[in-house]
Amino acid sequence: MSELKSYHMPPEEFRRLGYQLIDWIAEYQQRVADLPVCSQSRPGGVRAKLPPHPPQTGENLQALFSDLETIILPGITHWQSPNFFAYFPANTSAPAILGELLSAGLGVQGMLWATSPACTELETHMMDWMVELLGLPESFSSRGAGGGVIQDSASSAAVCAIIAARERINALRSNESGCDGRLTAYASTQAHSSIEKGIKIAGIGRDNLRLVDVDENLAMIPEALERAIAADIAAGKKPFFVTATIGTTASNALDPLMRIGAIARKHHLWFHVDGAMSGMAAICPEYRPIQEGLHLADSYCTNPHKWLFTNFDCDCFFVADRKALIESLSILPEYLRNQATESGAVIDYRDWQVSLGRRFRALKLWLVLRHYGIEGLQYHLRRHIQLAREFAEWVRQDANFELAAPAPLNLVCFRHRGGEAVNQALLDRLNHSGKLCLSHARLRDRLTLRFCVGQTHSERIHVENAWRHIQNTATQIVKESDQI
Amino acid sequence: MSELKSYHMPPEEFRRLGYQLIDWIAEYQQRVADLPVCSQSRPGGVRAKLPPHPPQTGENLQALFSDLETIILPGITHWQSPNFFAYFPANTSAPAILGELLSAGLGVQGMLWATSPACTELETHMMDWMVELLGLPESFSSRGAGGGVIQDSASSAAVCAIIAARERINALRSNESGCDGRLTAYASTQAHSSIEKGIKIAGIGRDNLRLVDVDENLAMIPEALERAIAADIAAGKKPFFVTATIGTTASNALDPLMRIGAIARKHHLWFHVDGAMSGMAAICPEYRPIQEGLHLADSYCTNPHKWLFTNFDCDCFFVADRKALIESLSILPEYLRNQATESGAVIDYRDWQVSLGRRFRALKLWLVLRHYGIEGLQYHLRRHIQLAREFAEWVRQDANFELAAPAPLNLVCFRHRGGEAVNQALLDRLNHSGKLCLSHARLRDRLTLRFCVGQTHSERIHVENAWRHIQNTATQIVKESDQI
Numbered sequence: 023m024s025e026l027k028s029y030h031m032p033p034e035e036f037r038r039l040g041y042q043l044i045d046w047i048a049e050y051q052q053r054v055a056d057l058p059v060c061s062q063s064r065p066g067g068v069r070a071k072l073p074p075h076p077p078q079t080g081e082n083l084q085a086l087f088s089d090l091e092t093i094i095l096p097g098i099t100h101w102q103s104p105n106f107f108a109y110f111p112a113n114t115s116a117p118a119i120l121g122e123l124l125s126a127g128l129g130v131q132g133m134l135w136a137t138s139p140a141c142t143e144l145e146t147h148m149m150d151w152m153v154e155l156l157g158l159p160e161s162f163s164s165r166g167a168g169g170g171v172i173q174d175s176a177s178s179a180a181v182c183a184i185i186a187a188r189e190r191i192n193a194l195r196s197n198e199s200g201c202d203g204r205l206t207a208y209a210s211t212q213a214h215s216s217i218e219k220g221i222k223i224a225g226i227g228r229d230n231l232r233l234v235d236v237d238e239n240l241a242m243i244p245e246a247l248e249r250a251i252a253a254d255i256a257a258g259k260k261p262f263f264v265t266a267t268i269g270t271t272a273s274n275a276l277d278p279l280m281r282i283g284a285i286a287r288k289h290h291l292w293f294h295v296d297g298a299m300s301g302m303a304a305i306c307p308e309y310r311p312i313q314e315g316l317h318l319a320d321s322y323c324t325n326p327h328k329w330l331f332t333n334f335d336c337d338c339f340f341v342a343d344r345k346a347l348i349e350s351l352s353i354l355p356e357y358l359r360n361q362a363t364e365s366g367a368v369i370d371y372r373d374w375q376v377s378l379g380r381r382f383r384a385l386k387l388w389l390v391l392r393h394y395g396i397e398g399l400q401y402h403l404r405r406h407i408q409l410a411r412e413f414a415e416w417v418r419q420d421a422n423f424e425l426a427a428p429a430p431l432n433l434v435c436f437r438h439r440g441g442e443a444v445n446q447a448l449l450d451r452l453n454h455s456g457k458l459c460l461s462h463a464r465l466r467d468r469l470t471l472r473f474c475v476g477q478t479h480s481e482r483i484h485v486e487n488a489w490r491h492i493q494n495t496a497t498q499i500v501k502e503s504d505q506i
Numbered sequence: 507m508s509e510l511k512s513y514h515m516p517p518e519e520f521r522r523l524g525y526q527l528i529d530w531i532a533e534y535q536q537r538v539a540d541l542p543v544c545s546q547s548r549p550g551g552v553r554a555k556l557p558p559h560p561p562q563t564g565e566n567l568q569a570l571f572s573d574l575e576t577i578i579l580p581g582i583t584h585w586q587s588p589n590f591f592a593y594f595p596a597n598t599s600a601p602a603i604l605g606e607l608l609s610a611g612l613g614v615q616g617m618l619w620a621t622s623p624a625c626t627e628l629e630t631h632m633m634d635w636m637v638e639l640l641g642l643p644e645s646f647s648s649r650g651a652g653g654g655v656i657q658d659s660a661s662s663a664a665v666c667a668i669i670a671a672r673e674r675i676n677a678l679r680s681n682e683s684g685c686d687g688r689l690t691a692y693a694s695t696q697a698h699s700s701i702e703k704g705i706k707i708a709g710i711g712r713d714n715l716r717l718v719d720v721d722e723n724l725a726m727i728p729e730a731l732e733r734a735i736a737a738d739i740a741a742g743k744k745p746f747f748v749t750a751t752i753g754t755t756a757s758n759a760l761d762p763l764m765r766i767g768a769i770a771r772k773h774h775l776w777f778h779v780d781g782a783m784s785g786m787a788a789i790c791p792e793y794r795p796i797q798e799g800l801h802l803a804d805s806y807c808t809n810p811h812k813w814l815f816t817n818f819d820c821d822c823f824f825v826a827d828r829k830a831l832i833e834s835l836s837i838l839p840e841y842l843r844n845q846a847t848e849s850g851a852v853i854d855y856r857d858w859q860v861s862l863g864r865r866f867r868a869l870k871l872w873l874v875l876r877h878y879g880i881e882g883l884q885y886h887l888r889r890h891i892q893l894a895r896e897f898a899e900w901v902r903q904d905a906n907f908e909l910a911a912p913a914p915l916n917l918v919c920f921r922h923r924g925g926e927a928v929n930q931a932l933l934d935r936l937n938h939s940g941k942l943c944l945s946h947a948r949l950r951d952r953l954t955l956r957f958c959v960g961q962t963h964s965e966r967i968h969v970e971n972a973w974r975h976i977q978n979t980a981t982q983i984v985k986e987s988d989q990i
Contacts, residue, residue, distance in 0.1 A: 029878050029879075030963070031599065031601060033600075036531075036603075037528055037532050040531075040532075040603075040607070041528060043607055043608060043611070044520070044524030044525060047520075051517065065619070067627075069627045069631050072631050076639050076875050079879040079880075079882075080878050080879035081876050083604070083873060083876065093624070094628070097624025098612060098614055099620070102614075109615075109621075109841070113613075116517075116519075116523075117567060119520075119607070120527055120567070123531070123603070123606070124527060124574075126598065126603045127527070127534060127535075128534070129586045129603075129818070130584075131585055138545060138581065138583045138585075139547040139552055139581040140578045140581025143550070144578070146553065154559060174861055174863070175861040175862060178861050185706075197706040197711065199687070200687045203687075215839040215842070216837075219835065219837045222669075222681040222834075223669055223708065223860060225672075225680060225684055227684030228682055230683075272839075327863075335863065335865060350706075351707075355698075355699040356947055356948040357756055365549070367549040376703075376707060377662050377700075379659045379661070379811075379818055380818075381818050389567060389570065391561065392564065393567055395564035395565070397564070401513055461841060462841065478514070
């Protein structure tokens with residue numbers, strides 16, 4: 023077949039566009055600090071600029087670069103801006119971007135060991151590296167009965183943990199015959215919404231998820247958990263699953279893992295720990311106390327795509343007993359059978375997740391760990407935590423503001439003392455300013471602003487500017503309301 | 507902070523490595539045809555070459571390029587080789603690779619419209635383009651009550667369809683109170699394993715999935731479906747879900763959608779159609795009859811990451827009633843509330859999938875559709891189908907071989923007439939030869955070789971060489987067994 027009629031992009035054009043795109047990304051990283059952080063786009067605004075129909079004939083992709091400026095960038099909320107302090111970060115870095123490019127270039131499908139041994143083995147190896155990097159219990163390493171896998175997100179990890187728990191308590195009978203209506207699960211009122219979603223997906227039902235009360239620091243009260251379990255047992259229910267959080271989404275509360283784990287062990291519940299962002303702090307030995315008690319956990323997850331410079335998606339999900347997970351999720355149709363699988367000597371990661379297919383995500387984590395080294399990663403996480411602590415101190419020192427919760431790591435929850443309306447106006451005006459992006463939560467039913475320092479390139483100057491802008495905007499809002 | 511102590515990769519180093527990686531990928535695409543297709547790596551072989559511990563200090567990533575040659579490539583089964591004919595393809599292309607790179611470079615999190623409107627709106631727009639490109643029922647476009655979303659895989663799409671179906675039949679009561687043990691689902695004996703996995707995940711239980719018998723072409727027998735539903739109703743069960751397949755994984759059988767859809771409508775079952783690979787053939791008007799009856803479907807999926815040159819992950823999942831899907835999967839914690847969501851004027855794709863987080867996958871599909879145009883995509887799919895038909899004809903003309911199933915599109919199921927042992931030896935020896943990669947299935951309990959033409963750069967020469975190699979290897983095996 024002639025090159026002329028192939029419609030494929032010739033290699034020289036791929037190289038030319040590829041170089042240009044690498045340049046574009048390098049420049050984007052440099053100028054993103056100056057772009058309005060939150061998109062000011064209105065509903066339908068992006069679509070209105072796109073052609074209504076797919077093109078009949080191909081076009082030269084050189085046009086992409088102007089389209090990026092006029093169509094895409096105005097609709098982007100810049101998660102990679104150093105002025106982005108909203109939600110939890112989704113930070114990335116140059117080595118991660120290169121790793122994602124390489125993964126796309128190789129285009130392998132890692133559903134089975136046999137479909138690309140390197141895809142599976144590099145992943146297992148990186149998960150063992152993470153066990154070491156984080157100082158995790160040896161039960162999570164592949165050297166024993168457990169092991170790690172990359173999931174797309176902590177939500178998917180939660181679904182897998184819930185399914186494995188559901189099957190363990192009932193000896194795989196839910197998989198066979200459907201859910202046992204007596205199963206009950208436990209999480210604090212502050213647990214991530216993905217737990218409730220996972221409970222629904224798994225057929226357990228929201229009515230069977232007990233939201234356990236929290237203490238003054240918004241951390242789960244173990245006695246309340248114990249009481250809830252006892253009441254359910256007395257009522258003929260079958261408690262099967264409890265989740266604790268290292269750094270809740272709303273306020274970064276740290277649940278007491280040791281005591282929750284002991285209760286879980288006593289009652290034979292599957293104990294899942296969600297350390298989606300804050301668990302990463304454990305790469306610094308001085309923060310390892312946050313994961314004390316993790317040796318009691320059946321499963322754990324923490325996300326390099328949140329706070330380890332590895333672009334989404336990269337959630338590290340660890341289990342202490344891989345057999346329990348695999349038995350719950352394994353399906354082996356004939357067309358996937360192969361000698362390596364039958365030998366039992368290999369890992370087939372399709373049995374560790376919901377999906378069958380999977381791409382080569384370990385590459386990006388590999389490049390990040392190699393580029394930064396333990397030392398570089400620790401440096402940046404310590405820096406983020408330090409900046410957040412300074413920010414918290416500034417809040418404390420300003421009589422107009424107050425902290426809304428303890429700030430143990432890189433998230434500061436605070437509010438203006440002027441009441442709900444002032445805080446709502448402050449949130450809206452700051453996000454409309456383009457100068458920074460932050461988000462909110464309700465803590466004990468009061469509106470709270472969330473300021474999370476975790477973007478790769480956030481430096482002191484960005485945090486200082488943000489605080490000054492917050493103060494000035496609040497002053498302006500109060501002045502305006504006084505004038506009314 | 508000084509650049510010196512930042513540990514970040516300087517922009518000039520990112521550019522240099524980025525260019526090199528673009529070059530490496532361009533060269534990889536050129537030389538991949540000459541590499542052994544199936545990895546010959548042994549269990550543990552890749553890990554043995556990796557450092558046991560994560561590096562304390564960062565290293566220069568220039569070493570990546572030699573590591574790729576010595577550690578990674580020997581462990582790769584080359585899905586992008588034109589000699590790869592196994593499973594279903596996971597084909598990719600230059601514009602898709604660039605799109606993935608761009609997505610990583612922007613690093614946005616598209617969980618909500620508000621977290622990057624362009625991420626959501628480009629995706630909705632691409633899904634509407636796909637409706638047009640494939641000639642899908644207008645019910646699947648965002649202009650009406652339905653719409654499309656990119657899932658990571660057809661497995662995840664199946665889970666979402668099953669959950670939406672489960673909630674529709676019970677007015678969301680399973681989400682509230684847990685699964686109703688009376689629910690029953692239906693699929694043919696040839697349906698993909700992800701259906702069984704999804705049924706288990708959703709708490710329905712495998713015992714409640716009826717595997718309906720197939721006809722001589724391995725397509726579902728509608729009368730058998732009707733009988734199974736009637737028997738379940740008579741037994742007090744609640745039939746709620748049926749799935750049909752456009753091109754089953756084992757043999758590419760085409761279920762009769764029109765008749766299955768009519769039965770689903772009659773009994774108020776959710777009708778999900780899985781067209782993971784073969785559904786893509788509908789971009790050519792002459793193959794649209796394969797999707798006749800799709801207007802009766804509640805949901806449908808087909809994968810650009812299989813057969814539309816868009817690297818994994820990119821599954822297009824369409825629903826006719828988006829409200830049913832969203833109600834089943836929606837969770838709205840305070841920290842995700844925002845004005846755009848409350849207004850109801852926007853799509854928040856986190857409610858269309860299991861996970862909360864999502865990356866900007868529409869970019870790669872956009873670049874593929876723009877680069878090839880409808881014309882270029884049709885050209886390649888027609889070419890693949892034509893090559894598979896020629897291959898099937900060669901099988902037919904060789905007295906030593908036989909077709910094991912009809913070959914309506916790009917998958918040919920065939921076997922040597924010499925019996926199980928010869929076919930097993932043939933499969934093993936071909937895959938060990940490094941010259942081609944194919945896979946197998948059992949059809950009516952007989953070992954069958956599967957030859958699927960769908961890799962981006964597979965041309966007539968590769969298919970011809972493969973067939974010659976298959977013939978010669980078979981001759982050799984038969985000769986050897988005669989000598990024993």
